[in-house]
Amino acid sequence: MKEPYEKNIQDIVSQTKAHKDTFAVPELIDLLKQELDKKSRDDASLSEAALQFVDKTTKAIAASPIYSDTLLREFYRSVLDATNSYDIDRETLLEDLLFHSLQRPVEREAKKRKKHKDARTSILQAALEEFSEKGYHASTIDSIAERAGIAKGTVYRYFNTKEGLFTALKEDTMTEFVEIARQDLSQQEDILKIIESVIRMYLSFFEKNSAFFKVIIQEHKDFGTEFSEKFINELILALPGLKRRCWKASRSGHLKQMNYFTVFYGIIGFLNGVIQKWLHDGGEGSLVDEIDTVTEVLFYGIVVQPRAGQTNNTLKVIS
Numbered sequence: 279m280k281e282p283y284e285k286n287i288q289d290i291v292s293q294t295k296a297h298k299d300t301f302a303v304p305e306l307i308d309l310l311k312q313e314l315d316k317k318s319r320d321d322a323s324l325s326e327a328a329l330q331f332v333d334k335t336t337k338a339i340a341a342s343p344i345y346s347d348t349l350l351r352e353f354y355r356s357v358l359d360a361t362n363s364y365d366i367d368r369e370t371l372l373e374d375l376l377f378h379s380l381q382r383p384v385e386r387e388a389k390k391r392k393k394h395k396d397a398r399t400s401i402l403q404a405a406l407e408e409f410s411e412k413g414y415h416a417s418t419i420d421s422i423a424e425r426a427g428i429a430k431g432t433v434y435r436y437f438n439t440k441e442g443l444f445t446a447l448k449e450d451t452m453t454e455f456v457e458i459a460r461q462d463l464s465q466q467e468d469i470l471k472i473i474e475s476v477i478r479m480y481l482s483f484f485e486k487n488s489a490f491f492k493v494i495i496q497e498h499k500d501f502g503t504e505f506s507e508k509f510i511n512e513l514i515l516a517l518p519g520l521k522r523r524c525w526k527a528s529r530s531g532h533l534k535q536m537n538y539f540t541v542f543y544g545i546i547g548f549l550n551g552v553i554q555k556w557l558h559d560g561g562e563g564s565l566v567d568e569i570d571t572v573t574e575v576l577f578y579g580i581v582v583q584p585r586a587g588q589t590n591n592t593l594k595v596i597s
Contacts, residue, residue, distance in 0.1 A: 283309055283312075283313055283331070284334055287306065287335050287338050288338055290302050290306055291339055291342050292342065294344055295344075299344040299346065299349045300348075300349060302344070303349075303353050304356075306335055306353065307356045307360045309331075310331050310360060313327055314327055314361070314364055324364050324365060324366045325366050325367055325370055328357070328361055328364075329370075329371070329374050332354075332357060332375065336353075339353065354375045358372070397428070397432065397436065398436050400427075400428065401423075401426050401428070401432075401436055401437065401443070402450065404425040405417070405422045405447060406490055406493070407425060407489070408421055408422050408425055409444070409447075409493040410490075410493055413493075414440075414493060417440070418440070419433055419434070419440055419443075422440075422443070447490065447493075448494075451487060451490055454483075454487075458479050458483055469523050469524060469532070473545070473573075474573055477549065477573060477576075478566065478569055480549055481549065481566055481568065482565070482566055484565060485561075485565040485566060488557065488561045491553070491557060492561075521538050524538060525538075545576060548575070548576060552565070552572060556568075
């Protein structure tokens with residue numbers, strides 16, 4: 279429920295110019311005194327009214343363009359001075375003012391960070407769409423700003439150059455990629471299931487970010503190799519027991535004895551080939567639908583061995 283004086287507080291704060299912010303304090307204190315004069319003179323009633331007024335005013339200031347630590351300190355100091363002539367417990371009031379001084383800036387900073395993140399995300403999304411449709415070289419900061427629905431100066435506030443925008447896109451995508459590579463697959467015991475999960479997460483990521491990778495193929499061909507190497511390194515860190523499991527599977531005859539790293543790079547290379555064909559074909563269909571074919575080829579090869587000479591070919595991958 280809104281207090282009757284809330285609109286008065288909002289009016290005072292909203293009508294105050296940023297360079298004259300402290301001029302709002304005397305008006306706010308006069309309003310506080312008017313409210314206190316309406317209350318009974320017992321300490322509890324006055325304390326509650328004063329604290330409620332401080333809360334409403336602090337929120338109004340924190341949400342306004344005139345907010346500053348200096349302004350809040352001046353307001354709190356004036357509240358203490360003004361309440362000296364009333365029977366209000368000073369210690370309780372001081373505790374509440376301290377609480378507000380710690381809480382409000384934190385909330386404001388959280389809102390600022392969210393606003394910053396939202397603006398940055400909008401710019402990057404607009405840049406990705408421009409690069410994907412027109413190509414990197416044909417896109418401009420002006421066209422990106424127009425697509426994002428913001429001023430060009432705002433774009434420059436976050437990114438100095440178009441190259442900086444492109445770099446940020448690569449870094450953000452790589453960060454997301456690393457997080458996916460670090461997914462916990464350690465609970466799965468079946469080595470085939472682990473490898474299949476790796477294949478699925480790899481293909482799913484590229485499908486989700488197909489617009490970005492179209493730009494990469496057009497403008498930065500070497501970046502695909504960088505992605506592959508980063509993914510493999512992070513995967514090895516995330517699954518420290520994978521090599522041991524592969525070795526154990528080879529000892530039991532379920533896997534052939536082959537170089538662990540060579541095979542892993544070979545798997546990723548094969549997946550990259552599947553992805554490049556998919557992108558070349560316009561990204562039609564789903565990459566995830568190719569998993570059965572991919573695992574069949576990787577695990578069992580493409581040659582049908584004669585039955586008489588057929589050995590245990592449950593797997594042909596990794597040791």
